Amino acid sequence: MRATRVAALLLACAVLGGTASACTGAGAGVSGTPGAAGLRDPYFPKLGNGGYDVTHYDLRLAVDRSAGHLTGTATITARATQDLSAFHLDLVGLDVTGATVEGRPAAVNRAGGELVLRPDAEVADHLRKGRTFETVVRYSGAPRTLTDADGTHEGWLRTVDGAVALGEPAGGPTWFPGNHHPSDKATYTVAVTVPEGLTAVSNGELVSHRTSGTGTGNTGTSHTGARTVTYTWRTTEPMASYLATVAIGRFRTEESRTDEGVTVFTAVDPGVAAEAEPELARVPQILAWEAERFGPYPFRSAGAIVDRAEDSEYALETQNRPYYPGPPTAGLLVHELAHQWFGDSVTPADWQDMWLNEGFATYAEWLWSEEHGDTPAGESFEDAFADDANWAFPPAEPPTAAEISEPPVYGRGAMVVHRLRLAVDDDAKFFALLRGWTTAHRYGNASTEEFTAYAEKATGLDLSRLWSVWLYGDGRPADATAPDLPAR
Incomplete structure (x- = not known):
């Protein structure tokens, strides 16, 4: 082996944390x-x-x-x-x-x-x-x-x-x-x-x-x-x-099956079971409701893991069965189960794309409240627009790792989705876009750039103003009702 080749291998091994003897013993002659x-x-x-x-x-x-x-x-x-x-x-x-x-x-x-x-x-x-x-x-x-x-x-x-x-x-x-x-x-x-x-x-x-x-x-x-x-x-x-x-x-565990054949497995701490189980019984209903809007449920099983409130500081969309510290509300179930489409099946390309997880899961909560409560999605948008915390930074560009789970990623991310719904101006087309997106990237990874390009291709609209104001813009717009489409 030429001296230059040996030197290169030793340098590479040193970068990896190895010793000269380990490198020459294990890597000699390797191309x-x-x-x-x-x-x-x-x-x-x-x-x-x-x-x-x-x-x-x-x-x-x-x-x-x-x-x-x-x-x-x-x-x-x-x-x-x-x-x-x-x-x-x-x-x-x-x-x-x-x-x-x-x-x-x-x-x-x-x-x-x-x-x-x-x-x-x-x-x-x-x-x-x-x-x-x-x-x-x-x-x-x-x-x-x-x-x-x-x-x-x-x-x-x-x-x-x-x-x-x-x-x-x-x-x-x-x-x-x-x-x-x-x-x-x-x-x-x-x-x-x-x-x-x-x-x-x-x-x-x-x-x-x-x-x-x-x-x-x-x-x-x-x-x-x-x-x-x-x-x-x-x-x-x-x-x-x-x-x-x-x-x-x-845990107290239960297993059942939805009408669509999805296995629902729940594991609940006995200390919170009495309070948690009535809400967990709604998992099949929520899955069916979300499937109508986001496309077929992407996995063979679903469910929940429920511990006590003191066991963790947050819920998390662990694949198939999200984790909850304490009994979940219906809204939290909707949020974490929506992640099975947005985040788990279609996973961010990197951590800068977190709003693709949290913005859509938060918007799922707005949709649920619109249809099962008395709060239209437009009113949820107005509340989010008025919340100063949502304007700390653009949702697609958190300043540091510490901010990837901060309010703009959730609340302003959901505002982006709502503005897209308004721009499409046709709920049938809007939900077809969401179902198409989850199908196109099913079990894969996707970036913000891929989503914006997909939305423009699927709708045939020039959405550049929407992205620049709501997704990438600095600060709160002066007018929450200004149109996002170019004048015709």
């Missing part, structure tokens, strides 16, 4: 290059990784009775998008005990929230662009709770009787290694082993639950001989990692 450490998201540049696309996660987890310690094995199936000599996984805090790529041991280095895997030369020589490969990572430890820039908490949250994993925007790496950017969606199998008496709920469909062991340990923790239950969940439609969840607790 590929390391995948990027991050996808340059405008708000989270280190989130996600380059060089590969995950197609499936198989996560095997064991959690103790306190839900404070986790042991896991992650089997990750991915397709190389370049010739790879090494690649990154996002993982925060947990200890890695070993890793293989294509069944052979791989060198592992840690650098903050980055886990760097360097296959041996024989394996790396086969990691060519377009090739599918399998990575296995074994890990354990106490999963972390993260504090976001806005002061809220995500990641692994301890609850009254267990824990819940909430991933928006960057909490997923606290409990499993992966490519944690919304642009890399995959299918999932999640098997969680918990002590008997606890239930583990995740996304998708429950495919099995199996009891093992013959006794109970004196410490109350899961160990050899103690009775445990393994719950296995499968998500067959692509899911962004921030929507993946595991909730562990003493």
